[in-house]
Each structure stands twice: as structure tokens, then as C-alpha cells.
Amino acid sequence: MLLLMYSEFIVPFAMGAPGKVLLPLLCALLLGAGGVHAGKILVFPEDGSHWVNMQVILRELGSRGHALTVVRSVRSWYIKENPALYTSVSVDPPAPEGFSADMFNALLQRSLQLQRMSSLRYFFEQQSDIVHTLQLFHGSALQMISTILDDAELTDRLREEHFDLMLTDPAFPAGVLLANYLELPLVYNVRWLNTGDAHMAIAPSPPSFVPMYNSLLPDQMGLWERARNLVRYMSSMIQEHYAILPIYSELIERHFPPGADLLSMQRRADIWLMRVDFIFDFPRPTMPNMVYIGGFQCRLSKPLPDDLEAFVQSSGDHGIIVMSLGAMIASLPKDISEAIAMAFAELPQKVVWRYIGERPSNLGSNTLLVNWLPQNDLLGHPKTRAFVAHGGTNGMYEAIYHGVPVVGLPLLFDQYDNLLRLQVRGGARVVKAATLTTATFKEALEDVIKNSSYRETMHKLSRLHKDRLVSPLDTATFWIEYVMRNKGAAHLRPESWDMPWYTYHSVDVVLLLLVLACLSVVVPVIACRLLGRAILKKSKVE
Template identity: 65%
Template sequence: MSLIRKATILRPILYLLVVCSCYGDGGGRILVFPEDGSHWINMKVILQELHARGHDLTVLRSVESWYVPQNSPLYTSVTVNPAPSSEEEDLGPDFFSDLMQRSLALRKMFPLRRFLEQQKDTMAMLLTFHGGALRVISAILDDAVLVNQLRDSRFDLMLTDPAFSAGVLLAQYLHLPMVYNVRWINAGEAHMTIAPTPPSYVPMYNSQLSDRMDILQRTENFLRYVTIYVQERLVIVPIYADLLRRHFPPGADLVSMQRSADMWLMRVDFVLEFPRPTMPNVVYVGGFQCRPAGPLPDELEAFMQSSGEHGVVVMSLGTLVSALPKEVTEAVAKAFALLPQKVVWRFLGERPAFLGNNTLLMDWLPQNDLLGHPKTRAFVAHGGTNGLYEAVYHGVPVLGLPLIFDQFDNVLRLQVRGASRVLEAGTLTTENFLEAIEDVLSNPSYRDSMQKLSRLHRDTPLAPLDSATFWIEYVIRHGGASHLRTNAYDLPWYSYYSLDVVVLLLTPCVALLWVFIFVCSRLCCSRLRRKAKQD
């Protein structure tokens, strides 16, 4: 056996030995403050890995939680009972369906009106979501017994999703090192909080722009950048002002607290994301929830095999929106019925009237295992990052049907890379859906582009989930990672942009210019006076 081959075989073994030696001191005590919905899905993946490595996990959850279970073999839960929500903060089952209907209506408006309406809707959503976070963190900090129990537990760190601010505030109150499982903070993408974000080439949330913009697009992007900044300062920060006055020292600042995390586990891979500035305490773990496909249940496997050479189309709209508008559902069902492929459709709601014999409806499906099945030919998706990264991981081309939030931006990134086609759900018909899905199925460029992305995504020295858990344990071992945090945000804004340096450099120049002008004027006046006397 050659030395090169021996080295190739021994490399993963040596890596495991190094990892085991690093983690041999026993598990840490980790306090987890997750977000609900699809955010919980990927947080749970990290918790499973941390539990397998021997860490003691405690999860804080609200009694109103939809997805975070109270009882789990992975963790001990602490359930918080916040004050009742107001009517404006009601996140009941119909909330996201109404949000989808509103989003589809906005898509039909002229760009300027759509932009203005989007900002109005965004502010309303921020008030709703952050109002809910405020109720939860207030219930915790106002409960002296609970706070003392958390302090006495002597946690090694806080792992939180900072999309909303409750976990951040609790970590600061308990003086815990903090690790983020993050994509969004407040009104924008998390990079905006931690790293320089030039709007000249970094597209803003909901802009549906790439990193190559003409002047009008850059103008729109700049306006979105300013709007996000203003929304954070004028809408979000005031929500927590009274809480900060009651529980934190004078001068405590929410934005500074958010920037103080030791490690940012960013759910991003630049296979999909556009290149942009970053920071040394940002670790990219996009797609960490992806894994090789497992076996399917017998009945579902039989259905997949029955597709023959045509294969299967998988469709799922994620966790937040239960069903499309009825007319859209019927158009999709009719189009599916005309395909030679079989269809597995995660579907909740009233059964479509024109459902074909080739379509299997399921209220839940093993999405990762289906996307990794050799019979799967295409994925019809709403554009959530969990599903898109699984499609990238398994090399399955996507027909995007974005509905709300960042889904429009996500599918655009895939479309720019030639691995997806995108349709507007609000104007969808049987004909244009059928034409689009047949194009994705029959045009090899989509699959070729997606498989190229898959190879790039997998070609890393360390799997994203291993990277995430390594850096969590790194923070535990060293009691934080302050040496990786930039001092930039401790500077006043005029120092950050070196305006004080510009003033310092210009001052002698201006002084010399003033002296020169003064001397010249005096000489000229003196000369004029002498000339006047001679005359």
C-alpha cells in the first residue's frame, strides 16, 4: 500500500483521536434558548449532537411553544408562562396563512407601492414577534426564584437563536458566554450586526437582488439598508427599553448586547450566499442539518420504486404555512396529474378535487431521506433554508414557489446559480406550473448545476455539524472567545468611519490656508493703501 493511500486512510482516524482528546474532560452545562418553528428544527439537530457528546442541556421554552416539546430525552426543559398576549401579538394557526395571503397580494403591486407596504408590514411583524419575546424574557427576569435557580445551575454557556432578543438578554443578565445559532437578528440578516455590510454589493433582506446591481437597484438596496437600520433603532430597541431600565445597569444597550456573542454559528454556506465581509468569530455551518439518506418506510419505498424510469417529484412547503390558496392548490394538483412521474406531496388541508392517481399526499414526510433517494428527480419547495440546503446536499434541482419572509431571496440565489427555476404563487396556473416543472425535469442544466453545488458544499475539511459543535465546545473550554471579537463597535460612529482623523489631518491644512489668506489679504490691503496715498 502506498504512503499516500495510507495517509488518506489514517487522516479521519487521526482527526477522531484529536477530537476525542479535546472533548475528554467531560461535557459542559449548556443553557439553550431556542426560537420556535423551523428555527427549532435545526437547533434540535445541534442539541442531538451535543447530547451524544455528553453535554448536559437545559432548554428554556414558553408554555405557548408550538414545536419545542416539554419532555425530551435530549434535555431538561424549563417552561416559562408569560403574561397573556394581546390581540396584536396573537400568533395562532391562522397568522401565517394570513401573512402568506398578504405576501401574495403584495407581489401584484407596483414596485414603489410594494416597497412601502412591505415596510409597513415588516414593522407590524417586528412589533408582534418582539412583543412576544418581551413577554417571555419579562416573565423570566421578574421571577426571582427562577433566576436564582438558573444562576445556581452554573451553566458554562448560553446557546441561543437571536432572531429575537430574549435569549440575548438572559445571557447578558446571567453573565454567560454566548454562542449564536443564527441567520437573522431583529430586522435584517445577522451579518449586518457583526460585520461591515456595504449595500453597493450586499443585497438586503427581501430585496430579491443579486450582488451585481445597476444604479437603480443599488439605490433601492441602499434604501432598504437605511430602513432596516431605522427599524432596529426606532421600532425594536424601544420595545425593550423599560425592561433594560428595570433589570440592567444604567446605559445598557440592546444592540451592544447582541454584538457581544463569543461565537456566531452562521447558517450560511457561500455555495449559496453571495460573498461579503465577515469576522473571525463567525463560523459558517450552512447545511449542518443535512445527512445521508436513510431507508424509507416500506410503503413509501414501494411507491418510489413504482415510478420506474420517470422517477418522483417531491413537494413540501415547510412548517409555517399549512396550505396554499385553494385555486393555487388545484392548479398544482392538475399539473401533477399530467406528469409521467410519481409525486410525493406534503399536504395539509382539504384534498384537491383534481388529484391524479400518481400523487401521494402525506401530512408529514421524511424530506431529507426522500431528497436523497435515487428515484427523486425534482423538489418543489417554498424556499426555506432547511429544505434548500438539503436539496443542495443531495443534488436535486428545485422549482421554487416562495411565499413569505426570506424565501424569495433564497430561491433567487439558487436561480442565479442555474439550479432552480422560480414561479410566482400569486399568478400560478396549471399551464405555467406544468411548463416549469417539465423544464426542471427535462433540462439537464438544472441538475448539473445543482450537483456542482452539491460537490462544492460537501468538499470541506470538517462537516458543518462537526464545526458547529467544535466551536461550542471551544467556547466552553476557554470560557468564551473574546480574542475573536472586534473592537470596532466599541468605537463611536465618528471614530469608526475615521471622521475624527480626517478632522485632525485637515485642521493644520485649514489653519495654513487661513494664515496664507490672511497674510495675502493684509499684504494686498497694505499695498492698496500705499497706492492710494501716492495718488
């Protein structure tokens, strides 16, 4: 009846101005029709930019009355105690060797070094670096979960809370292991898992058209590109089985029943809230319990602080350029920063640059350096002409949401792939930081600002991204509460996850058919030979 009323009365009415208010209210009503009582949610987040978007979901859940408990390290960079929003469970694991905020600067220097190598040497050196970095991060996750599971008093206290579910970012599996240990329904806020895209763990991922992590390949590949992609696919499988899984084997033997393994526990999640929207990512096979919430952290812009607004308005018709390299990288090496500063100084636009470190000596009067900037609000400002970004997922979706073209400076991790996707769509220009010069950077900026195709493409992507009945954040909230209402969502998990690889790929069936085919040939031949011998023997006797 509710849907009938919607189709016969509400939709026509929503075409007019009152519908701009009524339609969102109706969507909220539809989502809330199966609402749950306030529940208890255990949250195990990841730090850095991952925490930035996890907080968006937590604030929404908190506003709906759910009680949140967040597991955090006492040495966390961003995850602080916040009694107004959640209860903290602070854990003090041993500090992992070589793991610190300075590590990201070392990774940046190494990334710039790799960019200057030949493609073949780049591949082998990169694979070695990936293994080392993964072992470093997973070693930190192991220290965290070991400290928790070895503390019987803590695990008993968590069990006695009778949480309704676990919400975790499974980029590193500490939260996954804790959820399985406590036998809680499990929801992921996810994009990455183990060695790459989380789709790899549960959805068909043919390397013929699904680019691997850090491959810098589009989804339309020629023969040589598909060969490169296949090699990366095989490399990621080897890294997962021989570099990552052994890290947790001893812990799993101590705390879980015989036969338990990490991959099975990771695939057990009821709902995978994927930070993906296919107007940005390349289309690919999926699964029924994968829910797409790409851009859920995006929102309408708010007014800027008075002093910043005055600076923006002083740009006149030329507008402004916004530059930020994300949460973990505050500044680039001096020579690159100076080349960027010089390029900015030669442009008519004003520039707002998030920058921490030694001030470039050639900084122009049109450039404002700030320790922090309201990125979403600046991108949503009508005077913003371009966004210079490192390619983090959060920033890419905010640029799409507000329709701002991008000049990309990829530095680490998935940033290369993110910017490649936006460049393929026609909304970005990518510049290599390692070989950046004032001339190349200025040319890229002028192209993105003056060539209207970039802005038109981003406006189109923005319209597509927003053209949905229910917002990504409301979708995420609905499915979290769905799992709470139904004590899980096991009916959405395919049987394939429990199959050995040879069954999944029908290797056993192929072998059976080969055996039957051989028998269908061999048996008649043997029978004919035996019959022939019998006839010959009989004729000789006669």
C-alpha cells in the first residue's frame, strides 16, 4: 500500500517544488519502516584517512540512538577518546618496530625513487616493497589483536556486553579476528583487503578486464597489458598466501578451533559496505552482499570562515585552486615544493595550499599556506576552479560530488589507480611528482582550468553520482541495521566461498569429463580387441 501511494500520489507531487523536501522525508520513512531498537555496536576501525570516513558512519549511527564502542590503540594517531560519540576500549600493544608517522615520509621518498626507474626494474622493486610494507602493517595488526585475545579479562568483558554486531574496516584483519572470536555478526566498511581490492576475496575477478591493485591499467586492455595484469594477479596471490597468512597462523592456532583459517573468517562477513561507486570505479562482477556506498562521506558545502572567504573572494573572476595531499603527507621534498610554488605564482588564480614544513622561498603573493583547510567546503565553493590532490579515495569522491576537475600527484598506495580512473573518465590530468617541473605542472593546471571538457565531465559525474533514490550514507545505515534486525545475513553468502579452489574452478569436473572421454574411447577399443581375439581363436579351433 505504501508503494502504491508512492507511485500514484507522491511521485507526481515530487516533480514540483514541495517534492524537494517531501521526497527525502519519504526515503527516510521507507528506510525506517523496518527500523530496529537502539543496538550495541562494537567498532574496530583503521587509523588515518580510513578513520576519517568511519567517523561519518559512526555519527549517523549515534544520531539514531545506537551505543557505540570503539577499540583503539593508545598510540593511535587519529582515533581519540570521544565519550560524546562512543565508549573507548583502549589497548596498549607493543610498539611494532619501524612503524611510526615518519614511516610515511620514508615511503614517499621510496615512491619517488621508484618512479624514476625503468618499467621492468620498477615492477620487481615495487613487488619487494609491497611485501615489506604489508608485513609492516600486518605486523602492527598482529600486535594489536594478540594483546586483545591474550587478555582473558578484556575478552570476557567484551563478550558480556552482548554486542549486536561488529563494524570494522578489514584492510588489516584485527577486527575480523576479534569478531570471529566473539562470534558476532560482521559488517565491513571496506575497500581494501590483504593485497588489493576487496572484490578479489569474494567476487569473480577475471584479470582480462579487472585491473589489479597498483597496475596503472584501465579495464580495456590489449594483449600485453592483459599479460602484465595476469602477472600482477598471480603475484598478489603469492603475496597473500606466503607473506600475509603466515603472520597470523600461530595466533589462530592458539585462539581458534582446529582448521580455522584467516581467509574463511574474512569471507564470513554478512555485509560488505564497499566504498565504491561505478561512475568512478570500473564496472566488474559483484556479489549480493556487497553494498556500494562510494562517496558516503560527501556533503553540501558550508560557509567558509570569514578570513578564508575574504581570501577566496579576492580572486575575482579567476577563482581559486585548492591543494591538499591528505592526512598522512604534509609536504613534498623541497625541490618539488619549490617547483609547485613557482607554477602557482605564475597563475592568475589564488591558491589555498595545505602545507606543513619549511615555507617555499619562491612562494607567490597569490598563495595562502594553511596547516588545515575545510576541503569539502572549499571544493563546494563556486570560485574553485581546480583541485590539486594526491588521489586519496575521500578526496576523489569529494571532487566528483562537487564537480571540480583534478590535477593529480599520486604518491602512495591506491592513489595511482584512483587518479588513473578519473583520468580515463576525462576529469583529471596526472603529473608524476618525481619528474615534475614548474613548466609541466603549470601546463597541466592551465589545461584543466581552461579546457572546459574537464569541468563538463566532472559535472556529469557529479550528476550521475547524486542521481539515486537513497543516499550512500542512508544505504550504509540501513544495511547495518538490517544485520542487527536479522542477526546476520547468511542467506546472501554464496556457496562458492566454502569451496576449495579446484572445485570452484571445476578442475575436478574437467578431470572427470576427461576420464569419461578416455574411457568412452578406450573401453570400446579394448572390447573390440578382446572380441576379435575370441573370434580368431574360435576360427582356429574349427
